[in-house]
Amino acid sequence: DIQMTQSPSSVSASVGDRVTITCRASQGISSWLAWYQQKPGKAPKLLIYAASSLQSGVPSRFSGSGSGTDFTLTISSLQPEDFATYYCQQANSFPHTFGQGTKLEIK
């Protein structure tokens, strides 16, 4: 099975900051990676698919990059509504494993 490791596990930042979250796969997954945002008590929301494609309706301050084993999610200028937990998920092969999550907190 492919293991997904996110870093950091948590990060504190301020409104307007640029934040980058990293996701590493234990083996190559091409570009078959998705990113989700989850707020407390809510279902996850798809942000990015195929590593760098922005899901419809998602603000352009979110961007994704990477291929192979190393991927990043970048939020260019944090907004108050962006404080949440973020997960990566590989879709290269089953099981479609998730990373452990990165909690983005207000500094």
Next chain:
Amino acid sequence: EVQLVESGGGLVKPGGSLRLSCAASGFTFSSYSMNWVRQAPGKGLEWVSSISSSSSYIYYADSVKGRFTISRDNAKNSLYLQMNSLRAEDTAVYYCARDSQADDFPQLGFDYWGQGTLVTVSS
């Protein structure tokens, strides 16, 4: 409007069974592969199972293989998860989620999710 509504969660004793349902509306259900994802209290997301549009292909996480069965009824626009031999570690909110393109396992993430149904396994 796409909607996924889960039901069937509740409190069950270890070793017991439960059947979750997910009612889909607002899209051509029979054209999409579907998924179950769970989240234990205070923990991260765990992929559980996926099923192709015609039920020809089914996949499970090792943690549930042999105990859980995913199925669907395209005539009823419904997805199911039969859970047997339940354990305390199966306690979680269970979400059904749609693959993001009308294809079998398009590898593009899950674009619509239900609100989740809580399963608690405890004596």
